[in-house]
Amino acid sequence: MGDSAIGGGAVATTRSRKSHTPGANIAFAALPADPREVFSRIAVLSLPMVTRFRGITTREAMLVEGPAGWAEFSPFVEYAVPEASRWLAAALEHACTEPPPPQVDAVPVNGTIPACPPGSVAEVAARYSGVCTFKIKVAEHGLDSLAEDCARIEALRTAAPGAQVRLDANGRYTVAEARTALRTFSRFELDYIEQPVMDVEDLARVRADVDRAGLGIRIAADESIRKASDPLRVAALGAADVIIVKVQPLGGVRAALNVIGASGLPAVVSSALDTSVGLSAGVALAASLPASARPGEGIPACGLGTSALFRSDVADPPLRAAGGVLPVGRVTPAEERLSALAAAPDRVRWWTDRLQRCWDHLRTSPH
Numbered sequence: 265m266g267d268s269a270i271g272g273g274a275v276a277t278t279r280s281r282k283s284h285t286p287g288a289n290i291a292f293a294a295l296p297a298d299p300r301e302v303f304s305r306i307a308v309l310s311l312p313m314v315t316r317f318r319g320i321t322t323r324e325a326m327l328v329e330g331p332a333g334w335a336e337f338s339p340f341v342e343y344a345v346p347e348a349s350r351w352l353a354a355a356l357e358h359a360c361t362e363p364p365p366p367q368v369d370a371v372p373v374n375g376t377i378p379a380c381p382p383g384s385v386a387e388v389a390a391r392y393s394g395v396c397t398f399k400i401k402v403a404e405h406g407l408d409s410l411a412e413d414c415a416r417i418e419a420l421r422t423a424a425p426g427a428q429v430r431l432d433a434n435g436r437y438t439v440a441e442a443r444t445a446l447r448t449f450s451r452f453e454l455d456y457i458e459q460p461v462m463d464v465e466d467l468a469r470v471r472a473d474v475d476r477a478g479l480g481i482r483i484a485a486d487e488s489i490r491k492a493s494d495p496l497r498v499a500a501l502g503a504a505d506v507i508i509v510k511v512q513p514l515g516g517v518r519a520a521l522n523v524i525g526a527s528g529l530p531a532v533v534s535s536a537l538d539t540s541v542g543l544s545a546g547v548a549l550a551a552s553l554p555a556s557a558r559p560g561e562g563i564p565a566c567g568l569g570t571s572a573l574f575r576s577d578v579a580d581p582p583l584r585a586a587g588g589v590l591p592v593g594r595v596t597p598a599e600e601r602l603s604a605l606a607a608a609p610d611r612v613r614w615w616t617d618r619l620q621r622c623w624d625h626l627r628t629s630p631h
């Protein structure tokens with residue numbers, strides 16, 4: 265590709281440079297018309313999942329190889345071009361430039377306890393060897409789940425004493441329900457609760473109520489953060505104490521670092537149901553979080569252990585936590601996995617067309 269499209273120096277020198285300009289960005293307007301001039305290889309994959317998640321049992325993803333390595337472009341299929349284009353910006357960055365220098369060589373991940381019967385919690389937790397932070401799904405049926413949610417928390421406390429506990433309500437409470445639930449949850453020592461209510465203004469109301477009542481539970485924004493301007497809005501409204509950030513929706517590692525810095529809030533890096541290639545970009549972001557985004561000690565446990573949700577992943581071995589941590593570094597897909605997981609021809613056509621439309625959007629829209 266033309267070197268002029270890459271900020272902060274030519275591609276060829278980006279790899280060897282020790283220090284990197286954190287703000288280095290791709291000059292989208294200078295990109296060639298055909299993405300194949302930048303990506304030497306493009307693969308469309310269909311990954312079977314262990315269990316239904318986000319309403320799907322198969323995750324489709326496009327992987328692209330650029331001058332710096334492989335990257336992932338996997339906006340969910342229902343996303344329209346403007347939103348999906350941000351995911352492409354992230355893929356371009358990862359395929360064409362090296363991530364900012366990491367502060368650490370491994371990042372911790374959290375275990376996830378689904379809305380399972382409390383009696384199954386110990387068995388699920390045991391799958392996460394070395395993990396010190398767990399996230400428990402709550403509010404599956406709103407307040408009707410409250411007694412079982414508490415039993416699940418207690419079961420985890422017994423199974424993993426000393427582990428840090430987070431809750432995730434996925435926005436399922438009303439403001440009034442959240443008040444009741446959070447009062448109940450306040451007897452547990454929690455790291456935070458993600459998205460007790462869906463609307464960001466409601467989130468601010470709940471957080472103010474938590475403060476007034478002295479409940480001592482931090483509020484994290486997850487679903488409220490889908491694009492670069494969202495963390496700033498969350499911060500401006502005082503809607504959360506912590507933001508959950510994902511590389512692809514925010515447009516790349518550097519864009520994410522910029523919005524995290526501008527929000528002034530602590531950040532926890534998570535995945536958007538990425539393959540191992542996309543997860544490695546999340547690891548790169550977590551490993552380069554500035555001290556202001558991770559008050560306290562070390563990198564907060566990341567939601568990047570999601571390769572376990574795939575029956576088969578693109579890398580061999582997949583990027584899975586060992587001893588509770590993921591290594592920092594690029595991931596290259598295995599050739600036999602690219603063949604075995606190749607999507608059907610009609611889906612390849614659909615994704616190739618989507619890539620071109622998002623590419624054209626990036627080249628022609630002001631950023």
Ligand SMILES: [Mg+2]
Nearest residue numbers: 432434458486
């Ligand atoms: Mg969440």
